[in-house]
Amino acid sequence: MALSAVEILRSQSLPMVLEQEIERVILSGEFSPGDRINEKELADRFGISRGPIREALRSMDSSGLVEQVPNRGFFVRELSAEQACDVYDVRAALFGLAGKLLAERITDEGIEKLKALVAEMDAANAVDDFERYVKINFRFHEFIVTNAGNPTLAQQYLGLVKQLRLYRTRNLMLSDSMHASHLEHHAMAEAVIARDPAKALAAHTWHVEASKERLMANVSNSIHHRETHE
Amino acid sequence: MALSAVEILRSQSLPMVLEQEIERVILSGEFSPGDRINEKELADRFGISRGPIREALRSMDSSGLVEQVPNRGFFVRELSAEQACDVYDVRAALFGLAGKLLAERITDEGIEKLKALVAEMDAANAVDDFERYVKINFRFHEFIVTNAGNPTLAQQYLGLVKQLRLYRTRNLMLSDSMHASHLEHHAMAEAVIARDPAKALAAHTWHVEASKERLMANVSNSIHHRETHE
DNA sequence: CAACATAAAACTGTTGACAATTTACATTCT
DNA sequence: AGAATGTAAATTGTCAACAGTTTTATGTTG
Numbered sequence: 140m141a142l143s144a145v146e147i148l149r150s151q152s153l154p155m156v157l158e159q160e161i162e163r164v165i166l167s168g169e170f171s172p173g174d175r176i177n178e179k180e181l182a183d184r185f186g187i188s189r190g191p192i193r194e195a196l197r198s199m200d201s202s203g204l205v206e207q208v209p210n211r212g213f214f215v216r217e218l219s220a221e222q223a224c225d226v227y228d229v230r231a232a233l234f235g236l237a238g239k240l241l242a243e244r245i246t247d248e249g250i251e252k253l254k255a256l257v258a259e260m261d262a263a264n265a266v267d268d269f270e271r272y273v274k275i276n277f278r279f280h281e282f283i284v285t286n287a288g289n290p291t292l293a294q295q296y297l298g299l300v301k302q303l304r305l306y307r308t309r310n311l312m313l314s315d316s317m318h319a320s321h322l323e324h325h326a327m328a329e330a331v332i333a334r335d336p337a338k339a340l341a342a343h344t345w346h347v348e349a350s351k352e353r354l355m356a357n358v359s360n361s362i363h364h365r366e367t368h369e
Numbered sequence: 370m371a372l373s374a375v376e377i378l379r380s381q382s383l384p385m386v387l388e389q390e391i392e393r394v395i396l397s398g399e400f401s402p403g404d405r406i407n408e409k410e411l412a413d414r415f416g417i418s419r420g421p422i423r424e425a426l427r428s429m430d431s432s433g434l435v436e437q438v439p440n441r442g443f444f445v446r447e448l449s450a451e452q453a454c455d456v457y458d459v460r461a462a463l464f465g466l467a468g469k470l471l472a473e474r475i476t477d478e479g480i481e482k483l484k485a486l487v488a489e490m491d492a493a494n495a496v497d498d499f500e501r502y503v504k505i506n507f508r509f510h511e512f513i514v515t516n517a518g519n520p521t522l523a524q525q526y527l528g529l530v531k532q533l534r535l536y537r538t539r540n541l542m543l544s545d546s547m548h549a550s551h552l553e554h555h556a557m558a559e560a561v562i563a564r565d566p567a568k569a570l571a572a573h574t575w576h577v578e579a580s581k582e583r584l585m586a587n588v589s590n591s592i593h594h595r596e597t598h599e
Numbered sequence: 600c601a602a603c604a605t606a607a608a609a610c611t612g613t614t615g616a617c618a619a620t621t622t623a624c625a626t627t628c629t
Numbered sequence: 630a631g632a633a634t635g636t637a638a639a640t641t642g643t644c645a646a647c648a649g650t651t652t653t654a655t656g657t658t659g
Contacts, residue, residue: 201431
């Protein structure tokens, strides 16, 4: 399966595809944070040699998904709670900027698209459809970041989101969280639709900061209850 | 010269050192943005094979200093004026966060250190010593970012600063620019010393935005006068 | 003389092999 | 039994060579 995907795109650029594939393997949870990555194992899996694997891992090292220890190899990066908070703080600043820029630059069609996304979330939120909500939520955030008209910003932001997925936690979306998040989304969209950069900056920044706090509260909670569940 | 440096640190980690060395070569201006990077040439220069070179370049690709075009190799990244603006905007957001966090967390000793740096800049500013001012200015910024207590933030910020060096421009620090910049530095330091996060956030963000505008004004100016100088 | 086709050179992408280091394991000693 | 030590296996770091592509140089044609 994975091999055929690599095989098909070989003509394009092998290590770039590899990067995505390895990323997928890591983020899918097959490799856990802290795990050592065996180069030969990956090479055999994709039917190639270790060279391209190492190049892909080097690249992922730079983007914070893996870490290299000299003479010991690559490890899936481990993100402590503290580090996750740090990433969230940076993400909040970037997302705030995205909201501000979007409010300055969004087109009329963009506004329609945004309204449609919000409407979709309204629907999912109304019936407590978590799975659907999470999906649209992702598209909503992606829309904001990619339409802010700043590729550097988009790249950095998406990189941080990837890093955050290394902070494994029983990410069960609670009903309360969803409703709170949804209210924030409305505030964000309102500010952007009103083309109010300052308000958008504040709303977008706040949304990520609030997300961080909800996650951390959730984590300490699930740690508290771990014994009863496992 | 470069070879001996590599030789000495070979025991530590070759490609990591290589990364710094190649970075130095690029940022020193020996390779210009848009230039193709010859792997063999670099390999010969450092007396090693192409493998580690490629690994280092892949890492630098991820951090935005070079770009890879399939089957054509690596090129020093070219930064358009628009892209430079984008990077500045992101940098402003990050630096604002750094200022805010620093104001929240700075220790008493940190405040003393900060005051000392400001005093040094005062001195250089008073006598229009550009070279000295630029140097301390760099240490000042570095202090802020590394003492904000958020390694992720520091890493991202420093990466952006490196990228900005790809935007070659006759970066002559004008007297007006220096004095304006200096005033902003005072406002930043004041906010941090007062441990006022909101004010620090605003002052630090503004400083980078103002720097961007000064640079851009400078650039259009120097473009205007290019013919007479070259 | 310019434009195009062709052949040679240069370069990148990838591989398999070898050296150096680390890890795992069995043996010995206290 | 448990710690220490030495050996074997596994793994990483590096290299040199080969295949495939791109670039350059050359020669030919309209």
